[in-house]
Amino acid sequence: MTTQEKYLVSFTTSHVISSLIFAKEMKFNLPFLMYVFIFVPVAIMIASHILYKRIKSKLFYILSFVILAGCMGAFWINGNVTKNIFLYKPSYGCIVYLIIMIVAAVVMPFTSENGFFGIRIQQTMDYPEVWRRTHIFTSVLLSFVILPTIISINHVEQTLSFVICNIFLIGPLIIGIIYAVIITIPIEKIEKEQLAKELERQIKKEQGYR
Numbered sequence: 001m002t003t004q005e006k007y008l009v010s011f012t013t014s015h016v017i018s019s020l021i022f023a024k025e026m027k028f029n030l031p032f033l034m035y036v037f038i039f040v041p042v043a044i045m046i047a048s049h050i051l052y053k054r055i056k057s058k059l060f061y062i063l064s065f066v067i068l069a070g071c072m073g074a075f076w077i078n079g080n081v082t083k084n085i086f087l088y089k090p091s092y093g094c095i096v097y098l099i100i101m102i103v104a105a106v107v108m109p110f111t112s113e114n115g116f117f118g119i120r121i122q123q124t125m126d127y128p129e130v131w132r133r134t135h136i137f138t139s140v141l142l143s144f145v146i147l148p149t150i151i152s153i154n155h156v157e158q159t160l161s162f163v164i165c166n167i168f169l170i171g172p173l174i175i176g177i178i179y180a181v182i183i184t185i186p187i188e189k190i191e192k193e194q195l196a197k198e199l200e201r202q203i204k205k206e207q208g209y210r
Helices: 003-025 032-054 059-076 079-085 092-110 122-126 128-155 158-206
Strands: none
Touching: 003 032, 003 059, 003 079, 003 128, 032 059, 059 079, 079 128, 092 128, 092 158, 122 128, 122 158, 128 158
8 A cells, every 4th residue: 555545545534434423413414415525535545546556646646635625625614514513612732732743744754763753762763664664654643633633622622622632642653653663573583583694604604614
């Protein structure tokens, strides 16, 4: 799966799940067109995946993101939706959390090992590939929770929404750390095997073997 497809799946899934939860809250009493805005991005995502396998062009993903953005806008900016979503004024703390999520989701894939930003554990600092994969993975997770966070801070009272924001921010970071540890295991295993073979060759060389 390409990086672009990972983000497309993340945003599409977030939109569909959030929309269906809202539809359930409204007892599924929504106009037919609103359900079109929910499920069309899924069909487009599947079509893009199939077409990309046949024709390696990222244009399919660009078009998919444009259609997804249009459907999300048409659904969530709809007057009937907004009047049932925007029930509370978001707290400043939740707004800060949301900004951190968005900035982290955007910046993480473009970072390299550094001393102040990112998931800085031994595994990511020792292996550039682990750093790259971990931060793309975490960025995708953060992308998934951005929409639910926006809904939560406007739809839930401030104390509960603050708790939800903490979960949505810290959760992906913890999962990212676990992911980094897991993907490092086979890398370290290969390194140990290579070192063992090199040591064996060195011992044979010292003993006079060819």
